[in-house]
Amino acid sequence: MAPSQANFLLVDVGADASALEQALLARGVVLRPMAAYGLPQSLRISIGSDADNARLLAALDTLRP
Numbered sequence: 001m002a003p004s005q006a007n008f009l010l011v012d013v014g015a016d017a018s019a020l021e022q023a024l025l026a027r028g029v030v031l032r033p034m035a036a037y038g039l040p041q042s043l044r045i046s047i048g049s050d051a052d053n054a055r056l057l058a059a060l061d062t063l064r065p
Contacts, residue, residue: 002028008046010034017043027059 013020021033021043032044045056 007044008044010032010039010042012039012042014042017041023063024056027058027062033060 017033017040018035021031024031032046034040034042034044047053047054
């Protein structure tokens with residue numbers, strides 16, 4: 001993860017991020033893919049409310065093997 005002084009995290013997911021982005025989008029979680037900025041393995045995750053952050057974490061849990 002890159003250092004941040006903003007209201008978002010830039011997260012390297014270790015693989016092409018598009019599949020994860022689409023899986024989260026299908027669960028109602030909208031993230032910004034960063035491939036257009038030369039970072040195909042990264043997603044931009046905005047800091048949200050406690051409920052928004054909990055929804056992201058719950059969605060990620062459903063994707064665990």
